Amino acid sequence: MSSAALASVSHVVRRYWAVALVVAGWQIWVSAAGLSSIVLPGPLAVLKDFAGDPLSYAEPAGRTFAVALAGLLLGFALGGGLAVLSWSSRILNGLLTPLGLIFTSIPVVTLIPIIARMLGYDVRTVIAIVALICFFPAFVYVGAGLRALPPGSDDLFRVFGGSRRQRFLRLVLPSSIPNLMLAFRLTAPEAVLAAVVAEFLMGTDGLGYMFRKAAGEFDTERALATSLIATITSVACFGLALAAERRVLRRWT
Amino acid sequence: MTSARSQSFVLGLIGVSLFLAAWEVIGTYRLAGLTWPPLSTVLAFLSTPARLPLFGRAAAASFTSVAIGYVCGGVGGLVLALASHLIAPVRPGLDRLVAVIHAIPSIALAPLLIVLASADATPPIISGLGVGYIFYVAATSGLATAGASHRDLFAVLGASRLSTALRLDLPSALPAIASAMKLSVPIAFIGAIIGEWFGASRGLGLLIVSAMQNFQIPLLWSAVLITAVASLSMFALFSLFERLVQERMR
Amino acid sequence: MPEKPAIRIDRVSKTFRLGDGRELTALTDIDLSIASGEFVALLGPSGCGKSTILRLVAALEAATAGRVTIEGRAPAELCQSHRLGVAFQDHALLPWLDIEANVALPFHLAGRPVDGARVRDLIALVGLTGFEKARPRQLSGGMRQRASIARALVLEPEVLLLDEPFGALDAVTRRQMNVELQRIWSRHRITTLLVTHSVDEALFLADRVVVMSGRPGRVILDLPAPFARPRAPSVMREPAFHDLVDQLTEALEPEGAHA
Numbered sequence: 153m154s155s156a157a158l159a160s161v162s163h164v165v166r167r168y169w170a171v172a173l174v175v176a177g178w179q180i181w182v183s184a185a186g187l188s189s190i191v192l193p194g195p196l197a198v199l200k201d202f203a204g205d206p207l208s209y210a211e212p213a214g215r216t217f218a219v220a221l222a223g224l225l226l227g228f229a230l231g232g233g234l235a236v237l238s239w240s241s242r243i244l245n246g247l248l249t250p251l252g253l254i255f256t257s258i259p260v261v262t263l264i265p266i267i268a269r270m271l272g273y274d275v276r277t278v279i280a281i282v283a284l285i286c287f288f289p290a291f292v293y294v295g296a297g298l299r300a301l302p303p304g305s306d307d308l309f310r311v312f313g314g315s316r317r318q319r320f321l322r323l324v325l326p327s328s329i330p331n332l333m334l335a336f337r338l339t340a341p342e343a344v345l346a347a348v349v350a351e352f353l354m355g356t357d358g359l360g361y362m363f364r365k366a367a368g369e370f371d372t373e374r375a376l377a378t379s380l381i382a383t384i385t386s387v388a389c390f391g392l393a394l395a396a397e398r399r400v401l402r403r404w405t
Numbered sequence: 406m407t408s409a410r411s412q413s414f415v416l417g418l419i420g421v422s423l424f425l426a427a428w429e430v431i432g433t434y435r436l437a438g439l440t441w442p443p444l445s446t447v448l449a450f451l452s453t454p455a456r457l458p459l460f461g462r463a464a465a466a467s468f469t470s471v472a473i474g475y476v477c478g479g480v481g482g483l484v485l486a487l488a489s490h491l492i493a494p495v496r497p498g499l500d501r502l503v504a505v506i507h508a509i510p511s512i513a514l515a516p517l518l519i520v521l522a523s524a525d526a527t528p529p530i531i532s533g534l535g536v537g538y539i540f541y542v543a544a545t546s547g548l549a550t551a552g553a554s555h556r557d558l559f560a561v562l563g564a565s566r567l568s569t570a571l572r573l574d575l576p577s578a579l580p581a582i583a584s585a586m587k588l589s590v591p592i593a594f595i596g597a598i599i600g601e602w603f604g605a606s607r608g609l610g611l612l613i614v615s616a617m618q619n620f621q622i623p624l625l626w627s628a629v630l631i632t633a634v635a636s637l638s639m640f641a642l643f644s645l646f647e648r649l650v651q652e653r654m655r
Numbered sequence: 656m657p658e659k660p661a662i663r664i665d666r667v668s669k670t671f672r673l674g675d676g677r678e679l680t681a682l683t684d685i686d687l688s689i690a691s692g693e694f695v696a697l698l699g700p701s702g703c704g705k706s707t708i709l710r711l712v713a714a715l716e717a718a719t720a721g722r723v724t725i726e727g728r729a730p731a732e733l734c735q736s737h738r739l740g741v742a743f744q745d746h747a748l749l750p751w752l753d754i755e756a757n758v759a760l761p762f763h764l765a766g767r768p769v770d771g772a773r774v775r776d777l778i779a780l781v782g783l784t785g786f787e788k789a790r791p792r793q794l795s796g797g798m799r800q801r802a803s804i805a806r807a808l809v810l811e812p813e814v815l816l817l818d819e820p821f822g823a824l825d826a827v828t829r830r831q832m833n834v835e836l837q838r839i840w841s842r843h844r845i846t847t848l849l850v851t852h853s854v855d856e857a858l859f860l861a862d863r864v865v866v867m868s869g870r871p872g873r874v875i876l877d878l879p880a881p882f883a884r885p886r887a888p889s890v891m892r893e894p895a896f897h898d899l900v901d902q903l904t905e906a907l908e909p910e911g912a913h914a
Contacts, residue, residue, distance in 0.1 A: 171501055171505050259591045326749070405792060
């Protein structure tokens with residue numbers, strides 16, 4: 153084996169030994185205890201189920217991803233928009249700041265049943281729930297970003313006689329971009345998880361529904377494989393958001 | 406300055422009042438349909454003496470899960486963070502493990518936990534996993550905040566790795582840990598409630614889900630309100646503590 | 656002073672309200688005139704209120720008593736008509752714009768079409784040709800300050816305000832930047848107010864050095880720096896320069912430290 157390959161193997165081992173240990177422990181425990189696959193299948197059985205029919209997971213995963221993305225964008229548009237409004241008016245800012253704080257300090261997930269009841273069991277409801285979950289981080293982070301100007305730049309714009317509009321377009325809005333991207337990275341995986349939970353509760357569509365159906369039919373292998381796909385989707389969304397953030401920050405700072 | 410602070414306090418109070426008034430008005434005139442009750446209805450429902458035992462039992466069960474999850478998750482997260490700080494080679498592996506566990510949807514964990522532990526142990530475990538994640542992330546970054554000059558000073562004075570960790574790194578990590586204590590409050594509640602959605606025998610989460618399925622609108626809103634107010638109060642308490650720590654550490 | 660002053664600071668006092676309700680008197684009864692085309696350096700220990708004077712002239716603060724005028728009018732009017740140039744200790748370059756766009760920013764703020772040739776000339780004048788497309792973070796501290804000075808000059812301002820522009824630089828770079836600024840200024844001769852705590856910098860750059868004492872800030876010495884322009888760095892080795900440095904340094908020493 154070449155030294156480069158050896159280095160990359162040791163790189164992977166250094167990062168994933170703990171995850172591998174947990175998965176191996178799971179398999180050994182299942183085999184040793186002789187658990188039935190309805191109670192708890194081992195990771196190999198789960199993988200085998202997935203490998204047997206990978207395409208059947210693709211469609212629900214795609215739906216969950218699309219719904220999460222739609223909700224994420226909607227939540228960011230509303231949250232970011234309200235942050236801008238609240239920046240432009242001191243009174244509105246004073247009114248909204250404590251509300252924003254209150255809603256970030258309560259478990260918003262518990263509102264899912266209320267929204268489900270209000271809007272009906274529908275894919276639009278899932279989007280609304282994801283949007284609600286993403287709304288508050290977007291509002292709080294973008295709001296903070298609109299006030300985090302580069303040092304001295306505010307004085308500079310005043311001395312150079314920039315108008316309020318120019319100050320907003322050329323200074324305040326660009327300053328909020330790094331915070332916007334940070335909020336995006338933090339909420340992207342949460343959006344997928346929220347979508348899965350909402351789908352599970354309402355039984356509409358996507359990975360959450362697939363999981364619920366499999367669990368209901370005691371098809372534990374399929375249920376766990378669905379979880380695996382949901383985890384991968386969530387991690388992939390985090391990775392995408394992280395890559396987008398790095399790209400934007402390279403351009404922005 | 407003081408006038409600006411009192412002004413923003415008054416504005417905030419008006420904002421919250423407007424929110425509560427909007428809740429009442431929307432409910433009274435059914436602007437959002439039949440599933441949005443006025444605040445007064447929810448409060449009246451909550452304060453009916455006959456229902457007190459119901460809410461009391463559910464809240465006691467949920468808050469116990471929250472407390473167990475919070476304490477165990479917090480301690481576990483801190484211990485793991487300290488381990489990965491003191492034993493550098495294990496750090497990348499632990500980072501990945503914690504991130505992967507965090508990325509597993511809690512609804513996927515719940516059935517596993519029901520098999521591995523029991524239905525009533527599931528809420529505190531999910532709660533603890535969420536809290537542990539926040540503590541681990543905050544503490545690992547907090548432990549690394551001590552400045553290079555301080556580190557050099559300790560090295561020159563011949564401090565051991567453990568004594569550097571206890572006398573320099575841990576104190577510098579206190580503000581980050583205080584923030585984690587605050588930020589993990591809603592996470593602890595979310596974990597407990599979601600855990601209860603999967604067949605716990607009692608708790609606010611169970612109440613919420615059964616009220617949703619049976620169209621018991623005031624019950625649904627009441628249970629959500631209790632959860633929100635509890636989380637909010639605990640969050641406010643830890644915010645004060647966080648501010649105290651930050652003042653002390655400045 | 657023969658001609659009508661460009662900047663008139665007329666018995667100005669400034670008091671700040673602190674958070675706990677106490678008041679802090681930053682300046683008392685400051686009286687200072689700067690002639691058109693004159694370069695005045697304000698010298699003093701940190702916290703003596705010299706930056707407050709600059710911020711009053713920049714319309715970033717309002718005087719508690721007295722009046723600041725530029726050519727007979729309020730400084731805010733000059734800001735509105737985009738005729739002030741400014742550079743701070745913190746370069747205040749926008750991180751998301753390249754150097755060219757940063758230098759061109761005042762054109763946008765004034766609502767004027769960008770004069771590309773003027774931007775390129777100024778970038779060349781401060782010695783940044785070839786770095787037009789670089790980001791601020793890719794440049795050294797000295798280069799960022801050069802860009803910030805080019806930005807201050809790009810609209811041909813009537814008054815140039817410099818608040819410790821080289822305060823964050825190391826001594827060698829700072830001296831080099833002083834030589835550059837002296838060369839650039841000798842070509843434009845804009846009415847300039849420089850705030851600094853470096854005696855050498857004040858004497859080498861300014862026509863007149865005004866020394867302030869701290870808390871509350873007041874003027875304690877007003878000395879001309881009678882060296883012919885353009886000035887070569889060798890000026891700093893002349894005996895006359897050293898004599899003035901000694902005088903200014905002594906004035907800066909806290910009272911009671913002489914004995």
